[in-house]
Amino acid sequence: MKVADVMSRRLTTVDADRTLRELWRIIFHKHVNAIPVIDKKGKLLGIITKDDILHLFYPDYEDLVEDFFAVSDFEEMENRIDELGSKRARDIMKKRVIFTREDCPIMRALSRMIVRNVNQLPVLSVDDVVAGMLTKGDIFYALFRSRLSGKISLHKRLR
Numbered sequence: 001m002k003v004a005d006v007m008s009r010r011l012t013t014v015d016a017d018r019t020l021r022e023l024w025r026i027i028f029h030k031h032v033n034a035i036p037v038i039d040k041k042g043k044l045l046g047i048i049t050k051d052d053i054l055h056l057f058y059p060d061y062e063d064l065v066e067d068f069f070a071v072s073d074f075e076e077m078e079n080r081i082d083e084l085g086s087k088r089a090r091d092i093m094k095k096r097v098i099f100t101r102e103d104c105p106i107m108r109a110l111s112r113m114i115v116r117n118v119n120q121l122p123v124l125s126v127d128d129v130v131a132g133m134l135t136k137g138d139i140f141y142a143l144f145r146s147r148l149s150g151k152i153s154l155h156k157r158l159r
Contacts, residue, residue, distance in 0.1 A: 003109050004102035006142040007123045007132035013038045016045055016090035020056075023048055023089060034133070036122045037093045042129040044122055046093030056084050056092065099124050102131055110139050 012026055013036045026035060027050050037046040100109040100121045109121060113136055123132040 001106045001142060001146065002102065003100050003104045003106055003123055003134055004131075006106055006138045007102070007134040008138060009132045011036070011130070011133045013042075013130060014048075014089055015039070016088065016093070018089045020053065020084055020087045020092065023092075024053060027053070033135075034120050034122075036097075036130050036133070037089050038130055044097055044099065044124060044128070044130050046089070046095045047097045047122060048089060048093045052092060052094065056087075097122060100134060102126075106134075106139050106142065109134055110136065 012030050012032055014023065014026065016037055016039075018026075018037075023035060026032070033051075034047055034049045036044055037048060039045055098112060098116045098118055098121060100112060100123055102123055102125055113119065113121060120133055120135040122130050123134050125131040
């Protein structure tokens with residue numbers, strides 16, 4: 001089975017000028033965990049995940065160890081939302097994106113996700129345009145549907 005067979009073609013993308021407030025609104029309303037950042041031709045520039053945004057508000061481990069009492073004011077962390085709200089996608093996106101291609105076998109894509117510790121991959125077409133998004137859930141569902149659903153219905157009939 002290939003990535004093109006199971007990926008989601010209904011994806012949300014943004015341009016590099018979107019503000020953090022807009023990104024958060026998109027993630028919240030669309031229930032997505034990652035948003036590819038694309039140029040005008042649909043080519044991948046970067047990616048922003050829900051975790052990337054949350055990490056902006058929470059200190060790094062080094063900061064926490066360095067001055068535990070200075071960063072333990074969690075209300076102050078929440079107030080950073082206002083400070084960071086005008087940041088742009090280009091400022092916070094990861095530019096080194098782990099991606100896959102439409103013709104890649106799904107198990108190879110899953111392996112890439114596991115090794116790189118990501119939950120989703122943007123899918124690029126042969127001309128490097130973002131064509132979709134692939135999640136671990138998409139792969140799990142496709143494998144279950146194709147390999148196990150027939151056995152389960154057979155098991156039910158035998159009862």
